[in-house]
Amino acid sequence: xxxxxxxxxxxxxxxxxxxxxxxxxxxxxxxxxxxxxxxxxxxxxxxxxxxxxxxxxxxxxxxxxxxxxxxxxxxxxxxxxxxxxxxxxxxxxxxxxxxxxxxxxxxxxxxxxxxxxxxxxxxxxxxxxxxxxxxxxxxxxxxxxxxxxxxxxxxxxxxxxxxxxxxxxxxxxxxxxxxxxxxxxxxxxxxxxxxxxxxxxxxxxxxxxxxxxxxxxxxxxxxxxxxxxxxxxxxxxxxxxxxxxxxxxxxxxxxxxxxxxxxxxxxxxxxxxxxxxxxxxxxxxxxxxxxxxxxxxxxxxxxxxxxxxxxxxxxxxxxxxxxxxxxxxxxxxxxxxxxxxxxxxxxxxxxxxxxxxxxxxxxxxxxxxxxxxxxxxxxxxxxxxxxxxxxxxxxxxxxxxxxxxxxxxxxxxxxxxxxxxxxxxxxxxxxxxxxxxxxxxxxxxxxxxxxxxxxxxxxxxxxxxxxxxxxxxxxxxxxxxxxxxxxxxxxxxxxxxxxxxxxxxxxxxxxxxxxxxxxxxxxxxxxxxxxxxxxxxxxxxxxxxxxxxxxxxxxxxxxxxxxxxxxxxxxxxxxxxxxxxxxxxxxxxxxxxxx
RNA sequence: GGUCCCGUAGUUCAAUGGAUAGAAUAGAAGUUUCCUAAACUUUAGAUGCAGGUUCGAUUCCUGCCGGGACCA
Numbered sequence: 010x011x012x013x014x015x016x017x018x019x020x021x022x023x024x025x026x027x028x029x030x031x032x033x034x035x036x037x038x039x040x041x042x043x044x045x046x047x048x049x050x051x052x053x054x055x056x057x058x059x060x061x062x063x064x065x066x067x068x069x070x071x072x073x074x075x076x077x078x079x080x081x082x083x084x085x086x087x088x089x090x091x092x093x094x095x096x097x098x099x100x101x102x103x104x105x106x107x108x109x110x111x112x113x114x115x116x117x118x119x120x121x122x123x124x125x126x127x128x129x130x131x132x133x134x135x136x137x138x139x140x141x142x143x144x145x146x147x148x149x150x151x152x153x154x155x156x157x158x159x160x161x162x163x164x165x166x167x168x169x170x171x172x173x174x175x176x177x178x179x180x181x182x183x184x185x186x187x188x189x190x191x192x193x194x195x196x197x198x199x200x201x202x203x204x205x206x207x208x209x210x211x212x213x214x215x216x217x218x219x220x221x222x223x224x225x226x227x228x229x230x231x232x233x234x235x236x237x238x239x240x241x242x243x244x245x246x247x248x249x250x251x252x253x254x255x256x257x258x259x260x261x262x263x264x265x266x267x268x269x270x271x272x273x274x275x276x277x278x279x280x281x282x283x284x285x286x287x288x289x290x291x292x293x294x295x296x297x298x299x300x301x302x303x304x305x306x307x308x309x310x311x312x313x314x315x316x317x318x319x320x321x322x323x324x325x326x327x328x329x330x331x332x333x334x335x336x337x338x339x340x341x342x343x344x345x346x347x348x349x350x351x352x353x354x355x356x357x358x359x360x361x362x363x364x365x366x367x368x369x370x371x372x373x374x375x376x377x378x379x380x381x382x383x384x385x386x387x388x389x390x391x392x393x394x395x396x397x398x399x400x401x402x403x404x405x406x407x408x409x410x411x412x413x414x415x416x417x418x419x420x421x422x423x424x425x426x427x428x429x430x431x432x433x434x435x436x437x438x439x440x441x442x443x444x445x446x447x448x449x450x451x452x453x454x455x456x457x458x459x460x461x462x463x464x465x466x467x468x469x470x471x472x473x474x475x476x477x478x479x480x481x482x483x484x485x486x487x488x489x490x491x492x493x494x495x496x497x498x499x500x501x502x503x504x505x506x507x508x509x510x511x512x513x514x515x516x517x518x519x520x521x522x523x524x525x526x527x528x529x530x531x532x533x534x535x536x537x538x539x540x541x542x543x544x545x546x547x548x549x550x551x552x553x554x555x556x557x558x559x560x561x562x563x564x565x566x567x568x569x570x571x572x573x574x575x576x577x578x579x580x581x582x583x584x585x586x587x588x589x590x591x592x593x594x595x596x597x598x599x600x601x602x603x604x
Numbered sequence: 605g606g607u608c609c610c611g612u613a614g615u616u617c618a619a620u621g622g623a624u625a626g627a628a629u630a631g632a633a634g635u636u637u638c639c640u641a642a643a644c645u646u647u648a649g650a651u652g653c654a655g656g657u658u659c660g661a662u663u664c665c666u667g668c669c670g671g672g673a674c675c676a
Contacts, residue, residue: 041623051622053659063659089659090623321607323675366608367674393609394673430642448642460617463609465672467616472629477642479617479628486642494639536620548618551627562635562644603640 012080012095012103012528013037016048019080023073028058039525045085046092047525053089063089100524101510107527108580109507114530114591119158122353125151125390127360128165128277132264133173133205135198136271136412138395138468139362142457145597146392147360148277149458149543152595157538162351163279166343169261170286172243177201178256179239180208190263196270196413197263211235247333274416276450276597283346285339292342293334295379296327304378315375325371340372341379348383356386358541363391363463390541393465395457410468420449422474423482432604444601448482451598455481458596459547479551481598484589487554487561488600491586494566498579501567505576512573519560520578523585526553530588534595543596550592557585 017035024032036051052067059066064086071084071091082096107113127147130136136144151161181188181204190197212235219229230236245253272278296313299305305315305327313328327338347357359369369389376384397410424445427433433441456473460466476482516524530549537545566582569575593600 036620036622038620038622043624049623053622056659088623323606325675362673363609364673370608371675391609396672426642432640432642464617465610469616472616475629477629480642482642483628486640490640490643497639544618548627555627558643559645561639565638567639604642 011531012099013048013532015080016093019074019078020050020070023070023077024055024058027069027073028055030058033058040092044087044090044092045083046094047521048093048095050091050093051089052091056089067091095521097514097516100516100521101513103528104524104577104581104584105507105510108510108584113584114534114588115156116158116531116534118160120160121158121355122160122162122351123154123356123358124162124164124347124351124354125154125358125360126164126166127151128272128279129167129361130165130268131168131173132198132261133177133201135196135202136268138397138410138412138415141275141412141415141453142392142395142466143360143362144272144275144277145454145457146390146462146543147358148275149546149596150358150360150390150538150541152597153534153537153543153546156534156591156595162281162354164281164283164347165279166283166285166288169284170246170257170289172239173205174257174261175239175242175246176208177204178242178253178260179235180204180211181260182256183235183238184211190266196267197265198267198271199413200267201260201264208235208239271412274413274450281350283343285343288342288346289334289339290342291346292338292340293328293332295341295345296338299327299375299379302379315371315378317371317374320374322367322371322374325375327375336368337372337375340368341375344372344376344387345381348381354383356388357383358388358390360390360392363393365389366391388541390462392462396465396467398467398469410470415470416450416453418470419453419474420445423449423452423476426476427604444604447599447601448476448485448604451481451485451593451600452476453481454596454598455484455547458543459551461544462542481593481596482604484550484554484593485598485600486604487557488586488589488593489602489604490561491557491582491589492602494582495579495586497567503576503579505580509573509576510580512571513577517560517564519556519563520581523553523556523560523581526556527581527584527588530592537595546592546595550589550596553585553589553592557582 017037020035020037021032024030024035033054036054038049038051040046040049050067050070052063052070055066055070056063059069061069067086067089068091071081071086071093074081074093075084080095080099081093082099083094085092085094125147128136128140128144130140148163151163154161181201184207185204188200190200193200195203212233215233215235216226216229219232220226224232242253246257296305299315300307300313305313307313308330310330311332312326312330314324314326316324318324325337326335327341328334344357348354361369366389369387369391373384373387373389376387424441427441427445427448433444436444452474456468457466459479526549533545533549537543564578566575566578569578590600
């Protein structure tokens with residue numbers, strides 16, 4: 010039972026009988042703290058129907074609701090706002106149904122399938138802070154859709170071919186002395202990343218040297234030996250040269266095992282991985298087909314383009330004159346392949362930074378022009394960049410924040426603060442370690458997910474390790490305290506039956522506030538899915554935890570003389586705990602039993 | 605040159621066109637006989653500028669200023 014939708018229906022009926030007209034879209038919102046009531050109907054828009062002032066309109070509806078419904082027991086009118094007080098029996102009934110419903114907070118299957126792509130790294134560099142926002146966001150949106158009843162396929166596309174990986178390969182071959190992850194003790198992705206940096210360093214030095222000898226800068230950029238080596242490798246790779254392909258495979262293998270460890274720590278997973286080396290040829294085919302069909306056109310130099318000037322965009326290159334593909338070519342191939350692999354998906358979501366908005370606009374247009382019906386069901390889940398206090402992250406300037414390092418730092422900080430509070434006296438080493446991870450990663454995930462994805466956000470390492478205030482650990486802590494209450498309830502042998510609630514006749518305002526929030530959880534879930542925004546869940550969980558803390562402070566549960574009230578409070582504490590667990594799970598944050 | 609995004613307390617974030625714009629931090633002042641003080645209570649502090657749309661604008665529209673991204 011959803012209280013708000015029941016209310017909407019009742020109000021709709023009321024408007025119908027009082028004013029004799031069909032009610033328009035109703036504005037129902039939470040009642041402002043300072044007024045009595047929990048739900049408020051905004052009556053200004055209804056004055057057109059009633060042909061009366063806002064106050065009178067509100068009063069008429071209020072009178073009708075009190076007289077003709079069981080849910081509304083009282084009302085008051087402030088200006089055009091009709092504040093409704095829900096009867097206590099309705100609250101109890103609502104709560105009983107939530108308590109009895111084992112699937113509260115999970116919507117039944119709707120038979121729809123969607124695909125969510127996220128992460129999608131290059132194989133020449135380790136994952137960094139931006140990838141963390143991407144992964145947490147994509148993973149969380151997937152889980153939100155699952156709880157909304159969708160069958161979700163999590164995938165990524167790995168950019169495993171091209172000049173960038175050849176740069177790492179060239180540097181490794183020339184200067185690596187056969188170094189491996191085993192011999193160096195470095196994670197595979199870190200090792201390959203090291204040679205990517207090495208390439209850049211050598212390349213710059215070689216250019217400088219050539220310029221010194223009188224070459225122009227442009228020529229030097231082409232003639233630098235290490236660049237020639239990389240380009241040579243790319244050509245050999247495209248012609249399936251065995252040695253080059255073997256090296257490529259080996260080095261990518263190192264990267265994948267490194268990534269795997271990072272994903273494991275992040276707590277994200279994928280159903281299927283796509284590799285550009287396996288999709289770019291399909292992309293080329295599709296471009297050639299499009300050329301035949303006249304969707305694309307060829308320039309004199311042989312390059313292939315699409316003209317999007319009618320759509321308010323410009324011309325876009327799809328295949329270079331030398332026949333090599335660009336990102337767009339590969340993405341065309343990948344999209345088509347995915348709809349072949351999963352014919353039942355009704356939507357494809359791309360979790361990619363907002364600097365690629367133009368790219369995806371173009372991609373979806375091209376797919377539509379190629380005649381693919383599903384193109385309009387493709388969605389770019391775009392998110393803002395993560396800024397550092399020092400400015401933008403730049404790998405060349407060494408101002409990237411490495412994903413592994415950051416996670417380790419967060420865990421170490423959680424350990425430090427937990428030890429300072431002296432909270433781990435009873436825990437074994439294994440349990441303590443697990444707790445530090447839950448807290449450290451919880452803080453990090455919450456920090457990155459609480460912000461509206463569309464918005465650019467600031468990551469201040471100094472402030473982000475804070476575990477007080479509007480943070481993940483705040484919610485984890487509130488949850489742990491509820492668990493302590495439930496444990497004590499158990500020790501006292503308190504058993505709760507639904508029938509016990511029937512004897513409860515009054516509800517405190519704090520309790521009502523919590524019930525109101527709980528009753529809204531499922532609509533928040535739907536909203537989060539609709540908006541592709543885990544931040545809605547994150548903020549919900551925070552508000553719930555905060556309200557519970559206030560309740561916790563105000564009302565000493567075990568001093569309650571009335572046993573049915575005690576049971577009621579224990580029961581609704583347990584629903585708050587499971588709802589917190591549920592919403593935090595959607596963010597990928599685990600909640601400890603104690604902390 | 606063109607397209608798009610963003611400007612809210614000192615700082616980091618909220619606010620389906622609705623009530624006196626919410627939190628958190630940092631600042632000031634309090635609360636530990638009672639289930640875990642990573643908590644709670646009190647206090648001070650903000651919509652870039654100028655117009656427009658209307659009962660009502662942080663939100664929608666126009667212009668400007670400031671920050672960012674993308675396309676050739």
